[in-house]
Amino acid sequence: MKNASGESFAKIILIGEHAVVYGQPAIALPVKSIRLTASLTTNTEQIIQSSFYAGSLHAAAGTNFAGIADLISALLKHFNASNQGFTLTIDSALPPERGMGSSAACATAVVRAFYAAFDEPLSRAQLLSWTATSEHAIHGNPSGLDAATTSADRPQWFVKGQPPIPIQFPKNGTLVIADTGIAGQTKVAVGAVAQHLTDDPTATTASIEAIGQATVFAAKALAEDDLQALGTQMDHAQGQLKALGVSNDALNRLIATAKENGALGAKLTGSGQGGCMIALAFDATQATQIRDALTQAGATATWQYDFSDERTN
Ligand code: MEV
Numbered sequence: 001m002k003n004a005s006g007e008s009f010a011k012i013i014l015i016g017e018h019a020v021v022y023g024q025p026a027i028a029l030p031v032k033s034i035r036l037t038a039s040l041t042t043n044t045e046q047i048i049q050s051s052f053y054a055g056s057l058h059a060a061a062g063t064n065f066a067g068i069a070d071l072i073s074a075l076l077k078h079f080n081a082s083n084q085g086f087t088l089t090i091d092s093a094l095p096p097e098r099g100m101g102s103s104a105a106c107a108t109a110v111v112r113a114f115y116a117a118f119d120e121p122l123s124r125a126q127l128l129s130w131t132a133t134s135e136h137a138i139h140g141n142p143s144g145l146d147a148a149t150t151s152a153d154r155p156q157w158f159v160k161g162q163p164p165i166p167i168q169f170p171k172n173g174t175l176v177i178a179d180t181g182i183a184g185q186t187k188v189a190v191g192a193v194a195q196h197l198t199d200d201p202t203a204t205t206a207s208i209e210a211i212g213q214a215t216v217f218a219a220k221a222l223a224e225d226d227l228q229a230l231g232t233q234m235d236h237a238q239g240q241l242k243a244l245g246v247s248n249d250a251l252n253r254l255i256a257t258a259k260e261n262g263a264l265g266a267k268l269t270g271s272g273q274g275g276c277m278i279a280l281a282f283d284a285t286q287a288t289q290i291r292d293a294l295t296q297a298g299a300t301a302t303w304q305y306d307f308s309d310e311r312t313n
Contacts, residue, residue, distance in 0.1 A: 001084050002119070003041045006112025010034035010094045011101035011149035012177060012278060012305065013269050015237050016215040018193050018244060020143040020160060024212030027167065027219060028145055029155040031177075031305055034100065036092040036150075038109035040117045043085040048072075050090035052106070067138035068106055071130065075114040088113070095301065097183035099270015104146035107134040125163075127151055139186045141194070146186075157219060170225040173307040174287035176258065176279045177269070180250035181300030184274030189246050192273070196244055207240040214240070231264025231280045238267035246272035250298070255279075257297040261290045 009030040016026025046057035053065030060069035076082045088110070096102040111130045115122040131147035143160040154166040197204040214236040221229035238255060241247055247255075251268045258266040258279035266279040279294070281287035284306060291302045 001040070001042055001079075001081060001086065001117045003039075004113055004116035005037055005039040006109040006114075006116060007038075008036050008105040008108035008112070008150045009152075010036075010105065011146055012175065012276075013099070013145065013149075014155070014175075014278070015218045015234060015267070016158075016211060017145075017268075017270060017272070018190070018241065018246060019208045019211035019215070020145050020158065021141060021190060021193070022197075022208050023160055024208060025215045025219075026143070026145050026158050027155065027215060027222070028149040028158060029169075029305070030149055030152050031100075031303065032153070032309075033305075034093045034303065036090065036094055036102075036105040036109050038106070038113040039089045039091075040113045041087050041089075043087045045085050047087045048090070049087060051092065052090070052096060067103065067134050068110060070137055071107055071110060071134040072114075074133070075111065075130070079114065079118045079120070081118070086117075095179060097185055097275065098179050099184060099186075099268070099272070099275035101146040101150045101270070103138045103186075104131055104135055105150040107131040108147060108151040124151070139190065141190055142186070167219065167222065169222060169307040170227060170230075171308060172225070172283060173227045173230070174281045174284050175305040175307075176263075176281060176287050176290045176294065177276055177303040177305065178254050178258075178279070178291070178294040178299035179276050179301040180248075180254060180274055181298075182248070182250050182274030184271055186271040189271035189273045192246060193244050204244065207243045210240045211237050227264055227280060227282060231266075234265030234267045234278075234280060235259075238265075241268055241272060248273055250274065251277050254294055254297055254299055257293050258290050261293040262286055263290055 020026035135142040156164040218233040255266040263279035
């Protein structure tokens with residue numbers, strides 16, 4: 001094994017969360033300004049250093065790092081190196097449990113670091129297969145969207161079980177991302193929607209299909225550079241996410257503030273029940289105004305993402 005590192009990005013779901021678990025499409029984007037790095041150096045013991053967990057690999061069982069620890073053990077087995085000593089240092093700018101794909105980003109960077117350390121080429125399909133295993137252990141029933149986006153370098157159109165398709169974003173438009181400061185657990189939120197589906201299959205299926213429809217219209221709006229129409233579809237999706245029970249007071253307050261301050265559309269992003277919301281602004285100037293209003297309304301952190309950063313031409 002040689003010293004090596006792997007990298008991944010935060011992800012933001014523009015539209016389609018939760019419905020994507022049931023086969024509907026979603027659109028998500030990697031936020032390259034918010035990164036996670038996993039660095040491996042050789043050592044005599046097997047040590048993890050991170051803000052999520054610090055200690056030996058074998059003592060991680062039963063902690064919130066257990067899913068990633070199992071992934072590391074499986075990687076070591078794959079490289080016939082179960083007794084290899086190492087220090088794995090994880091540096092993350094992603095807030096955990098805020099809908100930014102922290103666990104998927106961590107798994108992605110760890111897999112990349114181990115493949116680089118053992119000098120083995122890693123295909124995208126292999127990477128997604130490794131991260132699917134750890135995301136299943138951590139989240140129960142993931143669509144694969146988080147792992148596909150944290151490892152991507154372009155916005156993605158995603159349908160569960162199919163290879164993600166890169167999509168083009170408009171020339172203009174800025175997303176404001178704001179953190180409620182409240183942790184939201186994907187497993188719990190996905191479980192709540194599953195419970196809704198059991199309790200009220202007709203209404204829940206209608207909400208899931210309506211989110212899928214909004215995602216199709218959002219893709220059309222993106223292709224036509226129509227920010228107004230994109231904002232409308234974000235609002236539609238938020239209405240359905242509320243009906244599914246995954247929004248909460250803190251999210252609703254920030255979403256209302258963004259709309260009062262001129263956002264074209266605003267919704268939760270990720271699994272909800274806390275975590276982050278997004279608001280669409282015409283441009284960076286309007287985004288700054290919305291961002292300031294969100295901070296005043298209690299957002300604990302805000303970020304900005306200009307669509308122009310993602311264009312290939
Ligand atoms: C979580 O970031 C997104 C969800 O749709 C779950 C998933 O797709 O696995 C809520």
